[in-house]
Amino acid sequence: MKYVTTIDNQEYALEILDEHHIRLGEQTLTVDFESVSGQPVFSLIVDGKSYEAYVYPEEDGWQVLMQGRLYPARVEDEREKRLRAAAGSTVSESAEYHLKSPMPGLVVLIPVAEGDRVEKGQVLVILESMKMQNELKSPRAGIVHRIRVKPGEGVEQRQTLLSVQ
Amino acid sequence: MKYVTTIDNQEYALEILDEHHIRLGEQTLTVDFESVSGQPVFSLIVDGKSYEAYVYPEEDGWQVLMQGRLYPARVEDEREKRLRAAAGSTVSESAEYHLKSPMPGLVVLIPVAEGDRVEKGQVLVILESMKMQNELKSPRAGIVHRIRVKPGEGVEQRQTLLSVQ
């Protein structure tokens, strides 16, 4: 599984190879990673170095508190990164927003109806793809209109699904 | 609910009146009793005195470890005390043992059959009485014979149910 993790605007490309091996950029690291006492306290031994940190979920990612220093981190797999890129490229606070499918998939659920008022971050469509259900969220507040798909329908990449204005 | 609790051969007659009141012998005590952190550590405030103890279940009762002192305790409600008295009064290692019903009730289950070899402490009959299911156990090892009742049957106090020899 490949991830792109961002800390302080620095992106780290990571690939989880198996239980004990991770690729970080060009290096392959041997890791031993355990939760301590079932708590959000984690012990990581990586190539002999021992680290411990609290890792807390955050609304938009994770907080890693290690050695008295807080590292806010965003972890995205390729799919999520594409989702965000797609959302980011079309977002604009004033203009109409057209939700486009970031990947081919199957519409599972559309939890909104035309005319609904939605908040920023509210889920507009749940799309099944890469065997996972993906939430497509609204990048801004507005009114939903022109829903062009329905649950059960297959969609192509970059197909417009609905609009928010 | 009435209990007889035995510590060091001393019997204490206790009655739980409600959440915060207990009768101990002739006294009515105001108690505030809580488990600490969901552990077998208990804090008891009784008429302003504060005590704390570990209370562990034991095969035959409870262990109360308080202020560096262990108090092994047997707690019996009236029904259990009668059960034990009934068992105790007829037990004999050599002679045939006749299991008599310690109270009126309904036979729920007889988990043994004639000719079965049973161990000391093995359940012979489950009797429903006082809205509870009571296990009648064998006071010694032996062979079950002459089962005189069957599940669903009502029995009288001191009625012989079966024998072990």
Added chain:
Amino acid sequence: MNKVLIANRGEIAVRILRACRELGIETVAVYSEADRQALHVRYADEAYLLGPAPSRDSYLRGDKIIAIAKKSGAQAIHPGYGFLAERADFAQACQNAGILFIGPKPSAIAAMGDKMTARNTVIAAGVPVVPGTEGEGSLSDEDLLAVAPQIGFPLLVKATAGGGGKGMREVQNIEEMPALLQSARREAESSFGDGNVYLEKLVEGARHIEIQILADQQGNTIYLNERECSIQRRHQKLIEEAPSPFIGDDEDLRKRMGCVAVKAAQSVGYVNAGTIEFLVDKDKHFYFLEMNTRLQVEHPITELITGVDIVKEQIRIARGRQLSYQQEDIKINGAAIECRINAEDPYNGFLPSTGKIAHSILPTGPGVRVDTGVYPGFEITPYYDPLIAKLVVWGETRAQAILRMRRALEEYRIVGVRTNIPFHQAMMDSHRFMGGQYDTRFVEERFSMQDVAEGRTLHPEIAALMATLVAHRSMARTAQVVRRGERDTSNWKWVGRWERMHR
């Protein structure tokens, strides 16, 4: 005296309980509904409910507390700090009820509790105060402009009714003073409905240094040297140390401050433990700030460097015995630092954090003392102050104490509430703190948690690894639930989806 009621909660109640237990004295705890499972209730021989969680319904109910003391047969009440500790009326009520109040006489509490009385009393005893016109009533602009040069510039214009910086102006010279007086009065008028102002010398680079004193009923008063408490945020002390790195080897200054503190205490006939707070400027002039007529939060650092058990001495004094020590017995051995561990989030404006402590590992080992009233499973409620533990270390030197504090902070684990431990870690790494180069404005004006990290090795790639591994597992777990659901009932599937959707 063989039974003492402790009219407090939290770490200080536990601290006092321990002293009593070690003296063979029985203890009576009082508690609010929120504190049924608090350590002080668990450790005490007796415990009585006061009332609902809010302090005014529980720990401030002096009447109930005195009634409980009488009912339980406690001959004395220890008030700790906060709550009723500096309430002269409560001390008087104890006396009226025939119960010993472990602290000073009501008259001493009252005298030091009123700022103007305190100021005038200590001035009369020859104790230096911050020069200014406070306590001289309403003065006109003309009067103020006339007196300003005597006080000296820079100075502060402060609202008489004021607080929180409202109506306060810093004045550099006489020329700009009239305009600043006007604006200060306008602001004071609009904020407090009272335009009166007074002048106070601006103590630049001020250090907050306080002297612990002990006084017995036989008239012996001694000082246990100083504590430095300049690391503050919004006037809340966060880190204290003893001895003060600012006083350092200046034994003459130490002695002069000690003697002045003793004089201030004697000026109100002080008995028991107390603390005289001073502001010290960069030229080592010191000014009386106020007297705390009770045990201080930070008393342990003094205990560690002097070997005196202050709480036991308090009880000894209350029993009418002589102090165990004379002034010449009091030495300084090594250095001690205290970090106040608060349930507040240093990354979120130090907002208080509440919740159940799910897990905790205390730092232990040589030279480490933790005074705390919490434990795993205990709930931190919003009703009381956020202090959950005091982490105190001793070292042979200040440098060793700092190194030890670093390792202790790094060992400390608390899960369930956010704490200010990272703030303390940053401070222990700060070059200015290490050099003893700080004043009371340091935290607010010149300290940033990000800046100090410069000296530290950062591990963003390790943090990235950790976050990724946790995220990966969290996702794997969700996937697993869905898979389990498929074999089981269709409900599970939707639970899994729902969980993922609401992550």
Added chain:
Amino acid sequence: MNKVLIANRGEIAVRILRACRELGIETVAVYSEADRQALHVRYADEAYLLGPAPSRDSYLRGDKIIAIAKKSGAQAIHPGYGFLAERADFAQACQNAGILFIGPKPSAIAAMGDKMTARNTVIAAGVPVVPGTEGEGSLSDEDLLAVAPQIGFPLLVKATAGGGGKGMREVQNIEEMPALLQSARREAESSFGDGNVYLEKLVEGARHIEIQILADQQGNTIYLNERECSIQRRHQKLIEEAPSPFIGDDEDLRKRMGCVAVKAAQSVGYVNAGTIEFLVDKDKHFYFLEMNTRLQVEHPITELITGVDIVKEQIRIARGRQLSYQQEDIKINGAAIECRINAEDPYNGFLPSTGKIAHSILPTGPGVRVDTGVYPGFEITPYYDPLIAKLVVWGETRAQAILRMRRALEEYRIVGVRTNIPFHQAMMDSHRFMGGQYDTRFVEERFSMQDVAEGRTLHPEIAALMATLVAHRSMARTAQVVRRGERDTSNWKWVGRWERMHR
């Protein structure tokens, strides 16, 4: 030296890690598969897996440990106590690999490790040993009968090959000696296939008192006074205290023992920290028992009364620096007691107890130090010794230390394994312990946990209340399950019944 490998686990590994961290030295931990989550692994800068849980596959793998030291760049190895600490071959292997062994030279370990060599070496240095014929080879009955009056009665006949009391006889006078010699030889022959015996003076009312020494590479050797460790069970120390209540104010005896200990250490060219154990009889004669060429479990009590950080001195010595102290700097301040908290059940023959620590509250506050390697959630496995924590207290006097230990023991909560805390509580209540009236046989021969309770207030009725309330709730819970089941599916009902039946 800026990186040290700690070749140990548990509390002592944590203790050494802390010292390194406070000295700014990087640390390398090694661990077995059972110890992945151990504190020493979590606290260290680096950690390397040694192998499976059994010691021979992990902590005794000197070869692997040296390889890890080289790989990680550690310049030194601290062995702690146990495991490889007293293995001359390991110390030698470190030396050969160019790694500093934080301890004495291999030759000193070897000399003190062999009982006969040690005895002869110290005798040559003028150190008193328990009079006897050990080390004189096989003697006939005639020889033994001839030498017996010189040793003096009572004496012990002991099997040369022996151990565990087999082939041991106590002899009161010369008349009964021939018969006892015969039976001892017969038993030794049948037990060990070797009928050789030797004589040793029976030290009556023996106290185990040991002297901590420190020696640097410059030839300075000092003693840090004594520890008394007579509270033992099956030769396992359970409680230690410093100073010894038996030596008490006898500064002459203290000094003589200290000087003899220094002499014994010097006789083998000893460097680093070590301990000379003595037996002391009721007439204050003392006899060399053995030398422990390593850090002792009980070193903290010496630290508390002398202020010396022994582990930091060990590192200092290994770095080739002079001791920080001279003999005249070493004073005794107050009194310290250590209770070894073992995971064993004092109510069940002190059988070891294993399991996961579900909950724990450490005693803290003034004068209390806890050295431990465990925490809530950690699993106590059967692979290593049962020591889970050392509870150490300091008091201004021995009486105060005992009172403080009582309150600390009462505060300590550990859920998940049984501990010997109740044993320590009983001991702290024992009049003989309080009076310092005990010897090495006290625990096994004259101490009963039930007896000492006489002085205590018992609360059987409170225990009855507690047991009844817990039983009642447990029953109510079961009943509830059945009730819930009735509304739900019939399966629940049977689960409830099953639970009740199998309670």
